[in-house]
Structures are given as structure tokens and as C-alpha cells.
Amino acid sequence: MRSACLVVALWLGAVLLPGACAYADAFSGLGSARPDEMLGAISTLAVSGDPQAGTVLRALGERHLFAAPDGGLYIRQGETCVDARTGQPVATVPDGLKPVRLNNRIRTALAGAQASMALLAPQAETRLKAADALYARHDPAMVPTLEHALSVEKDAAVRTRLMQARAATILAQPAQQDTQDQRLEAVRSLAAVGGLEARGILAGVAQSDAEAPQVRHAAQAAVSSMDWHLRAWSVAQNAFYGLSYGSVLLLAATGLAITFGVMGVINMAHGEMMMIGAYVTWMVQQAIRVSVPALEPVAILVAIPVAFVVCGGMGVLIERGLIRFLYGRPLETLLATWGLSLILQQAVRSIFGPTNIAVQTPAWLSGSVAVGGMDITLNRLAILVFAALVLGGLMLVLRRTPLGLQMRAVTQNRRMAALMGIRTPRVDALAFGLGAGLAGLAGVAVSQIDNVSPNLGQSYIIDSFMVVVFGGVGNLWGTLAAAMALGMGGKVLEPAIGAVSAKIAILVLVILYIQRHPRGMFPVRGRGVES
Amino acid sequence: MNPFSVHGPRNLRGVIWMAVAVVVVAGGLAMASLLPEGSPFHASAFVVSLAGKYLAYAMLALSVDLVWGFAGILTLGHAAFFALGGYAMGMYLMREIGARGVYGNASLPDFMIFLSWKSLPWYWWGSEHFAWAALLVVAVPGLLAGVFGWLAFRSRVSGVYLSIITQALTYALMLAFFQNGLGFGGNNGLTDFKDILGADLHAPLTRAVLLVVTGVLLAASLLAARFVVASRFGHLLVAVRDAENRTRFLGYRPDQVKLLVWVFSAMVAGLGGALYVTQVGIINPGEFAPANSIESVIWVAVGGRGTLCGAVLGAILVNLGKTLFTAWLPEFWLYGLGFLFIGTTLFLPQGIMGLLRHVRKPPAEEVTPEVSDTQGGEA
């Protein structure tokens, strides 16, 4: 990479500015406190052809560039320091080194400079990325650079992108009399690209009074056709949001579907089990960071079984120590577990402090992929998949394992199950542990999208109960359907009436639905249910 | 559900005494607060306002006990009725401020000016009249309870389903009242009250009178509740609680029975909320928080469900404990509260009243609760 930059820089220097002479000035401008000087220095440096330019600019972007009071510039690499101008290591680090400061304006310029340098990189992939960056940036000053790159580019994909970038850049320039045709073509080119970025540029053109009428009209037409497209995609996008929100609700509710739906324990400490799951995630991340830093990106995967075991174990303890004295008195379980939730919250507050803790999101869970006109954020997608896996796994456990069979037997007829030789206390403890473990899994997932603080559980408990009850107590399919219905409903309503009203509307709809169907969406039927 | 963990209407002997005690204590404290500050019997404004708050909470607990203890409806949303009563009174108190608000506008409360509203919304009409406010205090919670209960009981929503939709109700109301656009002051709610019926709310005499009024109304509610549960209707209530289907085959309509007590209970809660606001000086959407409703259920459980006295006792004791522990052990009081709830359910299933009865009468005829076959479902 570094050598590539060097080559590019040399090449640039050779072609554009033979006999570059201002490099000392350019470098010293980087250490300036004035943004204008820095911007000038960056653009000069980009075209200077200096062998160090690429390295220095990268160091600047990563905030590894330091300025000494005497105007010297140094790049810090771990414990050692390198002179920025020469690339030679320095034996003694000068006193008073300060990092060179960036702001968003400088960052933008820096990205442009780096992209313009990368346009001539040997790898097509690098050039394509650079073209992407310049397209997004569409800085009028870049037209010559783009023209030059186009004149030498062979790769078809990169060429297309460069043309689009040029079109965007041309439209970013103020309109002039003689550029009409060029601009019209640019508008057409961008209209074909589509997407929010292009829409942004075209909308600017469409509103501009300086623009020639036919260019303006073409831009207006392009914008309205794009809006139509975007609107169609936004339906799909909303559907994804709904699914994703529903999957969070589903994860939060599955554990409750076991403890509450199957066992009849109104477990108000369910949210706290989620909270503990999230804290376990954090602890696992910290432990891995300290012990095996190489595994850091997959710490979250390690956290999944750990959280399940820790929360499940706590669940078993809670069942043995508290819940088992309260069977047949569901309301008492509400009071006792409410007390328990207060204790757990305060305990976490005492141990970890009351503030949020920072659970890292690994790089492979950050960002999004574009699918047509919509963005699928990776962490949400991962949660969606995770929720499906958890639900599927739970179904398997309930249907295919002895524990599942015993659990169903115990909940259907405790006495008969006991007579058949099932150790009901053990089944109770394991079932409650399973529910708590599932809450722990939900905690791992939630740590990727929400605050992790002692209050985490409180924000999910009401929604979780709502989901279980809405779906029909004791029916996992009902829980799935309810979570998705509530998630979708909320997200469909939200753009129209706002987040708060959407939430209120959903609550009212649930209330009314329960009036019509007093046992939820999927009631457990049969003669023995009532009385 | 095991019927022996709760009581029929036989355990109401103490209610009259409790009503008398409430009035005596409230009256005594009120008089003590009017004594000069140097007097050894002087009760500070702090104590008076605390006492007022506890008694208002006791009304909420009483209303919860009526529906939970006697009709078997586990409500997780009763604080909504309490808060609505509070808001109704708060609207009146807000209008009493008149031109003394920070913007000096005589007809619009400050928060409306801040939202650039030009005139009062229709639901604030008449709120400057105390009588209208007093009517709203019971009518609004009663009406909401009536509609909600009519829908729910008619379609036989019961058990946890009912509990959860009561919770959804209060949660939805909380979100709604948080919205500034609703016209009730948003998150800040209604506060900075000055007068009630022309009397300065901060004057010792006003406080003393308010405390006495709260005590008397609590006592009256206690007696009214006792009248209800001791009547034949009260027996029917217990019958509906324990075997709803059976009452149907006797020709009763449990939905009507529940609706009646539900609406009555909501009105008592609303009254409590109104008294609360006058003495605490603020009402905001936080009062709708589901946690508040759950806490009020816990007061009843601690005091002893289905005893009326227990509700009052539980509300006062738990809140007194909260006041003391948040001051003495600010970092640890939640542990105490948590263990109190766990301990109560494990060791005092009949609450303090059960303990008292236990002490008076040795547990000769105690019946051990049998584990029912089907857990859950029925509340």
C-alpha cells in the first residue's frame, strides 16, 4: 500500500508538476492552526509528488501526525517517531509535540486529496473506491483530475464510475452559459445512477435559478422520477425496519414466553436478566481484549454461550431460591420478582457504576449493505438472523429433547407428570433457567443497538409482556406473530404519525384487540383451559 | 388461585377503627402544625406534607385493594386513575395562578404560552371553577374506567390478560401525556401552584386544612368501601373473584359486578390523586409510569390483600420506609425495598394484617395452601 502510494505520488509529480518545489511550504502548512492554511497544504501536497505525501496524509487522517513547536512534523508509530518529511526514524522525540488537529472541513478535503491520489493506483479496486469517494465529494476543483484519470483509465467499471463522478462534479460547478449541453448530459448520467446522493445533486440543480431552463427541467423530471423510485423502495425499507424491530421484540419476549407463558411465573425480573446478559457481553469483551486481543472481533460470539450459561444459571438459582415457594400463586411471583429486579438493578449499579458502559460493535457488524434502494444495516440484520436461530433452537429444544417433552408434560398436568416419574422440581428449575438464559441471549443482541446500563431491563419489560400476551400465553408461534405484528405496525405508523403517536396507537390497538380476542392471537384451546 | 391466601368480607372489623384513627392522626398532626415552632409538639410543614402524601397514596392503595382484594382483578394500571384525578385538580390549580405566572398572562397557563398557543383548548374550559374540577376529579377516572371496564369485562378478558392491558392503558396514557402537544404541560406536567379556593397553598393553615380534608376523605372512602364489601354485593364480589363461572349459572352477571366496583375504585383513586396534587404541588406524566401502579399493588400486598385496613397500613408503612431509607441510606435503600417485597411474599403471604391476626389468634385452623394443578392463567 505504502509503496503503491509512493509510486502514485511519484507518477503524479512527474506528470502534473514537474520539478515540484513547494514541498517544504506544503508540509509546514499542515502544522498550522488555521484551517485555510491546512487546506491549502493538503491540496498542494496531494499534487506535489513528494514521496512522503501519501504517508503523511494518511497519518494526518489517522491522527498520528504531530507538530513540534519549531515547525517539525513527526509521525508517531507506536512508541517510535518518524520525521514526516524524510521518513527517517528520529532518536529523540522533541518536546511539546502536539497532534495536528482535524475538523470536518479538513477531513473532507483530506479524503478528496487521498482519493485523487488513489485514482492512479495500479489496482482497479483501489481506483474504483477512489472514484466512489470523488463521486460522493463532487468537488468542482477535481474536474481536471477526473479528466486526466479518464484519459488513462482502461477498466470499464472504473471508467463508468469516473464518468458519473465527473457528471456529479460538473453539476456541482456553478452554471455557465456555454456549458449547457455538458450539464444536460451530466443530468442524464446522474439520473441513470439514482440513489440519494444523485438525488441530492440533482435537487440542487433543479432549484437553481442560474441554471438554463432545459437543464433545470431535466433535473426536475429526474428528481421526481427518482422520488417515485425512492418511495417504492422506502416501503421495502420500512418493512425491513419493522422486521428488525419485531425481531428485537421477539428476542426480548421468547424468554418470557417460557417463564411466563409456559410456567405461569410473572417474572418482572426478566428485563434484568437481559441487562445481565448485556453486562456479560461487556465483560467477555474486556476479558478477551486483555487476554487474547486477536479474538476481539469475535468476542461477541463468545459472549453468546457465556451469557446463556450465566443467566441460565442465575435463573436456576432464582427458581430454587424463590420461585418454587410461589407456584400456584402467580401474583405473588409478580411481587417477589419485582423486588428481585430492584435488587439486581441496584447491585449492578453498585458493582459497575450507574453510567452506561461501552459494548463494542465489531467491524463486521457495523455499517450497512445497499440492496437496491434500501440500506440493510448489518447489526440489525444480524439480530434478525439471531432471533430466528434462537426461536428455531427453542422450538427444537421443546419438541425434540427430553427436557422439552417433560416441560410440556409438567405444564399440562403436573400431578400426572409427577406420577409418571418426571422430577417436576428439576424440570421447573431447568425451564426457568432456560427462560432466563434466553433473556441473556436477548441481552447480548440488545447490547449491539442500545444503551447498556442498569436501567436496560426496564425499557423492555413492558413490551415483552405485551408481546407474550398479545400472541397468546403459552404459544411460541403466537409470540412470533405478535412480535412481528407489533414491530411492523409500529414502523408502518411511525413515518405517518411520529414515533410517540405510533407507540400509543399500537398500545391502544393491542388493548382493543384483547377485548375482541380475550386470549390473544393464538389462544390455547380446549376444554381444560377455563375454570 | 388459592382462596385461603385472601379473605372474605369477614375481616372487616378493624375498618371503622382505622377510619377513626386516620381522622384522629390527620387532625392531630394538623393541629400540631399550627402550634408555634418552639413547641415540643410542633409538627413541621415537612411532616404535614408527608402525611398528606401518605394518606393520598393510601386512597390509591384502598382502591387497588377493592378491585384486587375483593374482585380478583389484578390491576397494573391503577395509578392512571390516580394521575387523571391529579391532572383534573392540577388544571384548576393551574388556572388559580392567574396572572402570577412568569409571563403574566391571566388566561393561559405558562406552558401554553411557551408553546405559542393563543387560546385555551376546549378541554380546559371551565377548569377555573373548583366545582367543575371536583367533578372531573371523579368523573374522568370513572368514565375511563367505565369504558375500559365495559369493554374488557363484557368480553371476559381476565387474569394476566386483563393485568397486561391495564398496564398498556397506563403506559399509553403516560406516553400521551409526555407529549407537549396534548396540552397538559408535557414532561414537566402542572406545577408551581399558588392558591386553592383563594387560600395560599403554602400557608400552614391551608396545609393543615388540606391534611384534615385528606384524612376525612380517606376515612369516608374506607367506610364507603367497607359498606360495599360488607353488603350482599360484597359477598357477590368475593364469589365472582373465586368462582366467576358459578355466579353466572346462578343468574348473576359478573361483568356488571366487576364494572361497578371497578368504576367506584377508579373514582376513589382519582380523589386520592386530586388530594395528592394539592399537597405535593406537582403532577406530571411520571405518575402514569407502570412502576407506580405495580408499587401500589405492592403496598396492598404488604398490608394484606382483601382487608381494606391492610391497604391503608401498607401504603403508609412502605412510603414511610421509602422516605426514611432514601434519606438514611441513599445508596442502599433499593436493596431494602427489594428484600421487603421478597420477604413479604415468602413469609407474610397475608401481609401485615395476616401477621396481626396470627399474633392474636394462634394458627390452629391455618390451612396449608394446596398447589393447584394448572398454574398460571387465572389470576
Added chain:
Amino acid sequence: MTGDLLLDVRNVSVTFDGFRAINNLSLSLRPGEMRAIVGPNGAGKTTMMDIITGKTRPDTGTARFQGHDLTRLDEPAIARLGIGRKFQKPTVFEALSVTENLLLSLKGIRSPFAMLMARQSARERERIAHLLQLTRLQDMADQPAGGMSHGQKQWLEIGMLMGQEPDLLLVDEPVAGMTDAETMATADLLREINRTRSVVVVEHDMDFVRALGVGVTVLHEGAVLAEGTLDEISADPRVIEVYLGR
């Protein structure tokens, strides 16, 4: 023709989740008649009672009582028409005393508001005394019903049924879990009751049915299999097959 019948159930069918619990069942009862209904488990005995008392609505068919269409009424309305029902598992109000249980059952006030103000009248006191005597629970009058034995609860429930003064009693397995002596006493009690009211008894216990000495209807798979005296149906080969064949 319906005019002479107290209860007239015709061609009733009801399906739960695809399972046909009652299949084109017809049953009628004359005023003053007592009828025993027998049948194996799942024959539809309880569902039939549910239909008569309004708990379950039939998919097709009619059910009439003294000319009223039962399929259009709910449980309280049917109870007020004069149909009383005793459940298989005794359900009494366990937190209330025996007297209070009986008081609630007495025919009369049913409006919640009226009940708030109701005072016990001399007639009611008399009725309760009578019922206590009938059910032999005088000694337990002020005890909570929850503390009584199984048999006593059965009796209390029958007493409450009497308090309703129904024209028709539906009794579901009244002697389940009773001793032989209690069973015979119960049979006596039902015969006593039958002197003034019509009764439908669902029972497994053949000795008890014999002791009642009334007409018997056999249900099987949601339909009437046979009707007649106990001796007649005992000889019916279809009945023998249903009961003994598998």
C-alpha cells in the same frame, strides 16, 4: 308439540377445532321428568350441558326451554329462566360461609345496585334455614365453605341449586368421590327434588342410576345411541359394544 316439552334440544351439532363434539343430537324432557344420561368419556355429555346452559353455542340446531330459544341467551339469562346447573367438580364460594353461599343462590335480587342495599328478609332467612336442613349442613352454617369436605361441598352446591328454585336441574356426576352411603343419600335427595322439579343427571355410577330408577339416555360420539329404562339399555347390543367392546 313443543308446548308439552320442558326442554327440547333438536339436531344440535358443535365442532371444536375440527373435532365434532356433538353430532346431530336431539333430546327432550317433559315437565317433572328425571333423566339419567350415561356415556363413555368424550361422548359429549358435558358439552351438551354447556349448550343447554349457554356456555357453548351450537353450530346448528335448536335448543328450547319452555318455549325460549336457549341458543340466543347467555348463561345468566338462562339461569334466570330457571335452569340450574351443578358442576362435576363441586364449585362453591370457598371464602364465604355456608349461609352466605346459600343467600347468594336464592332466587330474587340479581342487579348489582340492588344488592348494595339489600337486607336479609324474613323469607330469605326461612329459605336458608330450610336449605340448611335439606342439605344437613345446619352445624356448619357459619363455617367458610372452603373448609368443608368434598361431600359436604357437593351437598352445599345442591342446596344452592335448590335456592335458585329452578324448573330444571342439570346435575353433572353428583356422586363422584362419594362413599356408598353418601351416594344412596344423594339418590334419595335427587328423588326428593324431582318431586317438584325436572332433573337431568349425568352419571357413570350404574348403581346410582339404578337407585334413581329413571329413564336413561346413552350418548356416544356426540349423538344419542339408545334411550329407555336401565334394563332396556343394558340389553342393547350397541350399548354393550360401546361400553365393553373396546
Added chain:
Amino acid sequence: MPVNLPPLSRRAFGRLALAASAAAVGGMWRTAPARAAAPTGEPIRVGILHSLSGTMAISETTLKDVMLMLIAEQNRRGGVLGRPLEPVVVDPASNWPLFAEKARQLLSVDRAAAVFGCWTSVSRKSVLPVFEELNGILFYPVQYEGQECSRNIFYTGAAPNQQAIPAVDYLLSEDGGGAKRFALIGTDYVYPRTTNQILVNYLKAKGIADADIMVNYTPFGQSDWQTIVSQIKAFGSAGKKTAVVSTINGDANVPFYKELGNQGISATDIPVMAFSVGEEELAGMDTAPLVGQLAAWNYFESIDTPANTSFIKQWHDYTKNPKRTTNDPMEAHYIGFNMWVQAVTKAGTTDHDKVIDAMIGIRQPNLTGGVAEMLPDHHLTKPVYIGEIQEDGQFSVVWKTPSLVPGQAWSPWVPETRDLIGDWSKPIACGNYNTATKTCLGHRHA
């Protein structure tokens, strides 16, 4: 890879002004006797009214700790008036009526000479009548919506003109990106509502069209930001430089920024200027996707002055945790507490009326340079900094107001309060004085 950078050094703007005052404060700090004569006599009680449980514990617990630290330090220096200070800590548990109850307890039972407390506006509104009735003193350390001026409250946090207006000025400037389109995103409560009302009026005055302003409110604790972020994205695609001004309440920020990062909105595309995100909030976030996002405060931990360095060291020593961050409300309490100490010393008594009168005009050096002065409207003069979020969870200052900004209790950008001022000095002695009609609207001290 987190990189250990040396703290930002004297590069900060206006370094000369900073250096002068900082040296003064630093000197004071260092020359303070390690252990002065032990204070004697009846202790002076100082109330601390911050939630230690419930939803606000997340922010307020730190303020309780910093108050305990300041009080311990003051006692080591000989207390006040030769008497020791005794902290009285209570837990109002994030429950607004409980705030009022606890305030009453502190004033009437514990007889607190001053109370330091509250975070949310509603908690302040809840205790305000109590403080006015019992004539207590409350120091309120958090930036807030203004439009209030009580004689019994000293507002040591920023008023809107000390945070919101300069922040928008920066966004409009070339360095800030020259934004032409603004999305005002906030939690639905009084602070964002008022701030946005002020900002909308201000932006319109700056020539921004109605169509270029989007206002959106979400409930407390909003955790699903997908729809709103995509709306912001769409709003930003109109061909004009767009900026977000966020008055999102603490808890909801983490999911908001995560969603921004995941939907690929970086600070260079659409910068987000936040008024409620400080070092403490960042400590609970994965800051990588946030780099370059902005916040406006009157204090940043990263500002390198001797006074700040020594304050941070003292804080780390006190909490025995070298990672605990400091933040703006902590500095506000530092200033407020020291001002109160000065005022009590000046008045020679803890008598509330005398201390309240003595407070006006008290000057206390800021930790980051300049001197805060208590103005007659009970607000402070403050420097305003714009900081950019860095990978290490600190802010790097990118802009600063040229001079200190005096706090305004009443905003000139709200039509109803255009002519109002607060002035508790004689002869006006009124919290809401109308300069046009020369009348006091009611907030007068009897």
C-alpha cells in the same frame, strides 16, 4: 486500535487569555494549604439532591460524587467561616414529586445552607416552589432551556444563548460546513422544545427557509432510530449542506449514533451537533463511528489548563479511578460551589437572604479559562466551545467564542419574552422584568 494521545495542549484558541487566568487558578489550587486549621464549631450543612437510583442515576450520581469531593477539599482547607461543611445526601430516585419532598426535607429538617442538585428541568420545576416558599438556595448545574429566573436558584449551567446559538453559528460558518438545511431532532420535553423554538426563530432570522428546517420529537428512551435516521438521510439529500442539531436526551443517544453510523452517515456528510452528549455519555458508547460529530459545551475535559489538569487529577484521586471522566455539569458545580463559598465568606453568614444578595457579582475562574461572574439574573458568564468527538471518547475543541458569553434567562428569540430580563439586584429585584413596560410580572421577592 485505541491510541494514547497526549492531551490536547495549549493549542486551544485564545491561548493567551487562557494562560493568564489558568495560571492564576492553578496557582491558587497548588498553593492552597494541604491542611489548614481544622474547622470547628457547628457544621454547615450542604444538601446534595441528585438521583442515585432510577433513570437519572446514570447522570446524576457523578454530580453527587463531585460535590462530596469539593466539600471534602473545602474542609481540608479550613471549611467555611471556620466551620466544617457537612454534606447531606438524599436520593430523590428520579421521581419528580420525591424531589420536592426531599428538597423540603433538606431545607426544613436538615436546614441546609445551600442545596446543589437536580438535572432534569422537571425536577427543578418540581422543587422550585419549595425553594421559594422556604427561601432556600439551589445551585442548578445543567444546561437548560432558560425562560426561568427564580431568586432562589442559581443557574450555573448554560442558558440557550450560551450553547445553542453559538453552536448554530458554528454550523452556519464556513469552518462548520456552511450548513443551509437543519434537522432539529430532540426528545419531547421542555428543553428541546424551547431550544428548538429559539433556534427556529434564530435560523429564520439568518435567512434559512421554513422548508429547510425539519423538527422531530421522540419519546424518552427512544431506542429504535431506524425510521428517523432514514428520514434525516432523505432530508439531507436535497442538494444543500445539511446539519443535525440534536437535543436528544442522554439515554437515547447511544442507539441514535449507532444507527447513524450503521446507515453510513458520517460527520463529513451530515454533522450532528449535540447539546446533551458529554464525556460521561461517550464513556458508555463505542465512539469509533462517532468521530467528528460535534458537541457544544462550556467545558471539555480535554482542554489543557493547569486548573483543569489539577481538577481532573483530584477527581481521579478522589474516585480512585483514573478513567473517570469529568464533564460540563461537574465544572458548573465546581464554579457554583466555589462561588457559594466566596459569597458566604463575603456575607459572613449562611443566612439565605444575605448569601443570595452577596452572590451577584462574585467571580470565580473557570477551569478552562476566563472568569465566570454571577450575573444579576443568576446566570453566569461562560466561554462556549465546540468540540469534535475523538476515538478516545474525548472532545477536541474546534471552535470557541471569542469572548465570554453572559447567560440570558429570557430568550430574545421567543416573541413572548423578547422584552423580559431577570435582575435580582436592587432596585429592580425582579425575575421577569419587562423592559418595555418597566414592570415586574410577578417574580418579585417580597
